[in-house]
Amino acid sequence: MSQRVQGVIARSKGAPVEVVEIVVPDPGPGEVVVRVQACGVCHTDLTYRDGGINDEYPFLLGHEASGVVETVGEGVTHVEVGDFVILNWRAVCGQCRACRRGRPQYCFDTFNAEQKMTLTDGTELTPALGIGAFAEKTLVHQGQCTKVDPEADPAVAGLLGCGVMAGMGAAMNTGGVTRGDSVAVIGCGGVGDAAIAGARLAGASPIIAIDRDAKKLQWARELGATHTIDATEFDVVEAVQDLTGGFGADVVIDAVGRPETWEQAFYARDLAGTVVLVGVPTPEMRLEMPLVDFFSRGGALKSSWYGDCLPERDFPMLIDLYRQGRLPLDKFVSERIGLGDVEQAFATMHAGEVLRSVVML
Template identity: 70%
Template sequence: MPHEVRAVVAVKRGAPVEIQTITVPDPGPGEVLVGVQACGVCHTDLHYREGAINDDFPFLLGHEAAGIVEAVGEGVTDLTSGDYVVIAWRAPCGDCRSCRRGRPWYCFDSRNATRPMTLLDGTPLTPALGIGAFAEKTLVAAGQAVKVSPAARPEAAALIGCGVMAGYGAAVNTGGVGRGDTVAVIGCGGVGNAAIAGAALAGARRVIAVDIDDAKLDGAARFGATHTVNSRGTEAIEAVRELTGGFGVDVAIDAVGRPETYRQAFYMRDHAGVLVQVGVPEPDMRLDIPLIDLFSRGGALKSSWYGDCLPSRDFPILVDQYLSRKLDLGAFVSETIGLDDVEEAFARMRRGEVLRSVVVL
């Protein structure tokens, strides 16, 4: 029997979001119905609202969520009603060329629910990142619902579903930060601070936070930054080199995604160092670096997709680190809000006033 629930919908490009009643069907084969308890307001949702992802309006926004499984479809054997889950936007298929080669974190055919959620008039909704969790209930593929300890507060656990996992994984999975490494992270928003936390937990001996906002730099220390650089008034590359004996860092992480921050990360590496880009650029951005520099500096230039994570493996690990007080997920939560407050939360995000606003249902 279909469920009618309140949800946040982006009806057309650039228009304020609307609260509408939508229809969520019961789960079909391989699907689960999740009662959403909390969902973070991520910059990707704003990209959807502004039509920067694609034009498949109307969008059902929200994708960084935790909740309770309410029903499971045919063939679902590893989840049951009442399970506490964090929802992932990658659910490895197990059959594509990447999964078959033992690299499910690069799955090229990630699973989503196939039964559509709709407006009351039957118009199909496009769920953000295949989730659509700014809603009282959402329908996802069973592989997207990752069971975690119910001891984790929903507003904290939800953030693992996207931003925290992306940043943490950029450092630990993509960058391969290890004990004794030096690390620089450019951009101290939610993703950047998660990268800082990941680097610190991995045992980096020096973690340098780079930003143009002193307040954000002060906050970065809470996540494990050992040094800070304000690049508005300081030449960031030289400052990072001075903090590393003149050599540069082993791993430089660009959590902003602009040509100028990418160049900074490129040149603040030590020789043979690793650059990880996890900040998402605008489609029209271009980069110009001399080819001889690419050759002569060596190392690796990597893009981090969702922190190159395997949700079924990594989500429970992050929840366990949170519960053991090693990872302060609560520090990422700037405020808790209701569904009606999402549009204003987007405005606060634009102004740089929050790490994460979290919708609590």
């Protein structure tokens, strides 16, 4: 029997979000209903609200979440009722050309629930990233649930569902950072600071944080940066070179996603170094650079989708490291809020006052 619960929707482009009653159907084959315990407020949710993803309104927002499996549909074997899970938007299919080539982290046909959650009048909702977790309960495909240690703080665990994993994976998976590598990260919000934490976990040194905001640079130090550069005071490329023996960093991660920051990342890396783009550009952005520089400097230019993660591999490992005190994931939780506070949390996030606001349910 379907259930009625409270959820946060974006009804039209740019309009303030609303807390409304939504209908969650019983899970069908391969589907599960998860009782959401915590969901981070991610910039992607704001982008959905403002029409930057598509125009399939109304959206059920929220995707960076953890919770407990409440009911399961026919044929579900991946999780059981009562499992504590992190929700993910990479439920690999195992059949697409990427999966068949042994690269499931690039899966091109990930699973979502087949059924739709709705408003009480029957209007179908589009769940953010196929999840929709600013709600007391949500319907997802079983592959979108990754079981982790139930002793983990739900507010902390849920952040691996998107931003923190994106940043850590940009360093550890996409960038291939290893012990002794020099790493520079441009942009020290949630994703950038997660990249710094990932670089620290991998044993990188130095780890150079770059931003225009003193508060964000302080957060970066707390999460593992060995050096900071205030981009309002110093030339970024020259400053990174000065801190790396005049050469540039082995890996430079652009967590902003603007032409000027990507160009800084390109020239701030060492010869044969790696640039990783994890910040998301907008469609109108363009870049003009000498082609010969791409040839003469060698190395690798990469984009990182979801930190090139495999949830079943990465989430449990990172939660275990957090539980062991080796990964300070709790530092990413700036405040705990309610469902009715999401619109204000968007403003707080946009102003750069938090790493993550987390909705607790």
